[in-house]
Amino acid sequence: MPATDNGNAVRGRSLWDDARDRLLANKAAVASMILLAAVAIACFLGPLVLPHPYDAVYRDFVKVPASLEAYPREDQIAPALESLLRRGRVTVDTVEVSGERVTARISSSRDIDPRLVRYLDRSDLFRNGEVADLAADGKSATVTAEVRRLHFFFGTDSNGRDLMTRTLIAGRVSLTIGLLATLVAISIGVIYGSVSGYLGGRVDLLMMRVVDVLYSLPFIFFVILLVVFFGRNFILMFIAVGAVEWLDMARIVRGQTLSLKRQEFVQAAEALGVDNAGVLKRHIIPNTLGPVVIYMTLLVPKVILLESFLSFLGLGVQEPLTSWGVLISEGSRNVQGAAWMLIFPSIFLTSTLFALNFIGDGLRDALDPKDR
CATH class of the missing domain: 3.30.1360 (Gyrase A; domain 2)
Known part of the structure; x- marks a missing residue:
C-alpha cells in the first residue's frame, strides 16, 4: 500500500472500485436497479399488508374495473x-x-x-x-x-379475486423462478464449461459433443418429460428451465477458460504443484465472474419470459398460485371486456424485463470499458 509524505497510508483503488463507479455513473442502470428493487419489495412485502388474500373469491365483485373508490358504489x-x-x-x-x-x-x-x-x-x-x-x-x-367497503385498485379477475394481490404474488413466483433457474443454470454451466475448457483434449471434445446433442433437442420436449415424471409444480419450473439454459453458460465459460489457462499466473500455479481442482477454484472460475455476472442479468429476464410462455401454455404454475404469465394468459382471453386484467400484469412484467436488461447493459459497460 503506497504512503504519502507524512507517512499516512493511502488505500489504492481496485478494478472492482472502478467498475462500481462506472456502473453508478450509468443513469439508466441506476434507475433500473431502483425500479427492480421497488418491484421486488412490493412483490414480497405487498401481499403481507394488503387486505385481500390472493385466493379469496368475492362472488359479488367479478370483473369489476380498477378504481380508487371503494365498492359497492x-x-x-x-x-x-x-x-x-x-x-x-x-x-x-x-x-x-x-x-x-x-x-x-x-x-x-x-x-x-x-x-x-x-x-x-x-x-x-x-x-x-x-x-x-x-x-x-x-x-x-x-x-x-x-x-362492507372493499377497495380493488387493480380491479378483480373473472373469479372475483383481487388482481393487485394476485399480481404481486405472481411477481414473487416469476422473480423466484427467474433467480432460482438462473442460479441452477449458472452453477451447472460454470462448472461444466470450466472443467471442459481447462482439461481440454478428448475430455473437452466429449463434453462439448454432449452439449451439442442437448442443443439439438427442443426445450419443450424436456418440459413435457419433466411434467410427465414430476407433475406440475413450482419446483419443476426452475429445474426445467435451469436444466436447459446452462448450455449457453457452459460455452461462454469454456471460451474464457481456454484463454485463461494460457496466462502466466495459471502456469505458475501449475508449476508450483497446485492440482486441477485448486487451479479451477482459485484462478479460472474467479476470473470468469465478469462475463458470468453480465450473462446472469440477461438470463433472468429470459427465464421469466420462458416461464411466462410455459404458464401461457398451461405447463407452468397451477391455480390458485399464479405467475405473470398465467395472469397475462387469462387477461388476453378477457381483453375485450376487462382490459385491466391484461394491463397491470403486463406493466409489471415489461418493466421488470426492461430493468434487468438495462442493468445487464450497465454491467457490461462497467466490467468491460473497452467495449464502450
Whole structure:
C-alpha cells in the first residue's frame, strides 16, 4: 500500500472500485436497479399488508374495473340489498343508506323469518345483518346491516379475486423462478464449461459433443418429460428451465477458460504443484465472474419470459398460485371486456424485463470499458 509524505497510508483503488463507479455513473442502470428493487419489495412485502388474500373469491365483485373508490358504489347498495332480501320471500318497501349502515323496511304476507339476514351476511356487500322492530303479527319488520367497503385498485379477475394481490404474488413466483433457474443454470454451466475448457483434449471434445446433442433437442420436449415424471409444480419450473439454459453458460465459460489457462499466473500455479481442482477454484472460475455476472442479468429476464410462455401454455404454475404469465394468459382471453386484467400484469412484467436488461447493459459497460 503506497504512503504519502507524512507517512499516512493511502488505500489504492481496485478494478472492482472502478467498475462500481462506472456502473453508478450509468443513469439508466441506476434507475433500473431502483425500479427492480421497488418491484421486488412490493412483490414480497405487498401481499403481507394488503387486505385481500390472493385466493379469496368475492362472488359479488367479478370483473369489476380498477378504481380508487371503494365498492359497492352508492347506487349499487339499495338494488343489491333488495335482491338479497327477496330471497327470503319478503317485500322491500323502503331502503335508506346512511353512511356505512343501510336500513330497509320489509313486509310479508306470512311470518317473517329472522334468519333471512343470513343472505346478507353471506354476501360480499353487507355484514352484521339484524332484524329489528318486528311487528306483533310478524308481517313487517326493519332490517339493518353494515355496508362492507372493499377497495380493488387493480380491479378483480373473472373469479372475483383481487388482481393487485394476485399480481404481486405472481411477481414473487416469476422473480423466484427467474433467480432460482438462473442460479441452477449458472452453477451447472460454470462448472461444466470450466472443467471442459481447462482439461481440454478428448475430455473437452466429449463434453462439448454432449452439449451439442442437448442443443439439438427442443426445450419443450424436456418440459413435457419433466411434467410427465414430476407433475406440475413450482419446483419443476426452475429445474426445467435451469436444466436447459446452462448450455449457453457452459460455452461462454469454456471460451474464457481456454484463454485463461494460457496466462502466466495459471502456469505458475501449475508449476508450483497446485492440482486441477485448486487451479479451477482459485484462478479460472474467479476470473470468469465478469462475463458470468453480465450473462446472469440477461438470463433472468429470459427465464421469466420462458416461464411466462410455459404458464401461457398451461405447463407452468397451477391455480390458485399464479405467475405473470398465467395472469397475462387469462387477461388476453378477457381483453375485450376487462382490459385491466391484461394491463397491470403486463406493466409489471415489461418493466421488470426492461430493468434487468438495462442493468445487464450497465454491467457490461462497467466490467468491460473497452467495449464502450
